[in-house]
Amino acid sequence: MALDAALAAGVLLCMVAGSFADPHGGDGVTWSLRTPDGLSLVLMVLGAAALAFRRRAPRTVLAFTGALSLVESATGDPRAPVAMSAVIALYTVASTTDRPTTWRAGLLTMTVLTGAAMLCGPLPWYAQENLAIFAWTGIGATAGDAVRSRRAFVQAIRERAERAERTREEEARRRVAEERLRIARDLHDVVAHHIALVNVQAGVAAHVMDKRPDQAKEALAHVREASRCALGELRATVGLLRQSGDPEAPTEPAPGLDRLDELVATFRNAGLRVEVARTDHGTTLPAAVDLAAYRVIQEALTNVQKHAGTEAKAEVSVVRVGPHIEITVLDDGAGDAPPGDAPAGDGGGHGLLGMRERVTALRGTLTTGPRYGGGFRVHAILPVEGRAGAEGRPG
Template identity: 85%
Template structure:
């Protein structure tokens, strides 16, 4: 920090001391000016006149009034103007007491608004100049009288300019601080949204593949001794499911790498073009899955395509987890006007009740979040569908089973953010979004 900056900071921390020093300086200037005759034979001559005691008292009062000028600027202006008027009427020779009124007028202009400055400035100039011209010992057109008019105008103008500059600097500073806060909030919001999106993708990948691994591992353990060929086939499915899980995890976690990190292998995001492959993984795990498509080869936006794929993946995972491999599931993808409708039905073969109680029944909500329920499977489906401006319905079927129905727009106009805030989440088993 420079010496000048340190001095400004020190003076700003002690404004009363600064005003006291200013008052002393003004007093010295007024006293020195009262001993000078500007109309001497050789120009301004020092010591040819001496102020009377009343002038000295008025100068001291005018200077002392400047000490509290920051606390009560209008009162100080009134006091210094009154002292100047008294000096203009009684002083002979004239002492420059008006100097204190000019400083006070500057303070009022610098600390108030422009209308107040105009009113105070015009009133002060009129009163002081009129008193000097009408009551003083000099002719009304004397240079000293015109100087009163000029100096009061300069004081008001300078104070208004300082106030305007301070307001301008303050506005710029506020605008910069607001922009900085906005950038920080936007960065935090984007980080939170990205974390939620990655967490949702990780949940979808892990829930699906680990459920398959769990089922196939159980099959392998059951038939290991009696049917080793079937156990070997089940272990092959375990290996394939784990490899797929690792590939998708690598692609998702690769988004967390910094710009300077080595590039990791990635693959395109899954979509409905991999629907048959997805169904085969469940068929290999023992779940009977039928797929019917009437989407007429519609090409979907990447976000809508991924959302549709994840809805089917999560719904079939829930069927396998809650209804068992003995259940039958039906997947349909149909183009209906401007929308794609994705429906997953199951017959609930093991009789498990998977409603959330909204229809009067009880039982754990369907989810792939864990063996104990209470995960985020249906919640993730709901968020994905809403993020692309679609609707989702999840409800038990009459007579048993469960129904998941998603309506997704073919030409989705995505919002600026692709993830709902956490506080807007609701239980996905409540019905249509």
């Protein structure tokens, strides 16, 4: 209101100053002074006062100031510049509404005021005072539309920047959540596998400690080797959580199918009979697929070790089938189902859930369940090419 009141006062001063100038003059003089009549002064005061409310009711103010300009054109002789208030009101309408409204209001105001000036103004009808009404109303509408367009453009840029910022934050949160989930899966795979082996070998050592110390010593050596491997993989996984200023994290690559023989050897040393069949020789797997295949086999054999019984036998097959690689782990045990099948809330583990998440993340499929006649089956199909091939090795 304060700004609009100041604007109204400035417009009133301009109109009053303009009302004292006579563009026709007399005695051959182009410009001269004149004394405006009382009605013209009243119209100027009313038009300027209406501009103080131009932001609250722009169309009403435009209609009111336009009506005052018509009255001034019909009665004023010589005419006072009351149309200035209508031009400011037209600018306000154009800058606060849409373009179709601006076109309608601008054409209507321009036509009515210019027509009234030509009919009631000085002759000839194309005198500069009459054409000035046409020019000033057009300038007011055009300037208001330009201001409105610029405001809309700046607002669109601001909204786009805010939307991009929100998208970056959401993407960062999503990546953090995915990384936390991946680290959790890695920790589970490492701990479940190696601790299961340590538990088995420690039990063997305790059982034969008195009667067969040599075998107990060999079991303890396996315990030490399994614990060393667990510590190494834990150190590599936890190294991902270091800050930029921390000491350099381990750079040992994540395991893959090239280390399958080492993995199987650890289970065989723990007493599990494992047979391996592979037809994927010469196949180069993407890093993410290679790690996922290794972890699936590791988790499946760990479940066999823990739940299939001491006399169980496991079979591992790695087969390349077209654009996919198929991982199958079978056992003939009669023990309980792997804890990954149980709901987490019932105290079950998360082994099968972690395997399914790994495979699904690579757009593969995982099938698990009991076998006909006893035992358990884990079957994973992983894509060798496509999206998985473009992903880097995690960690």
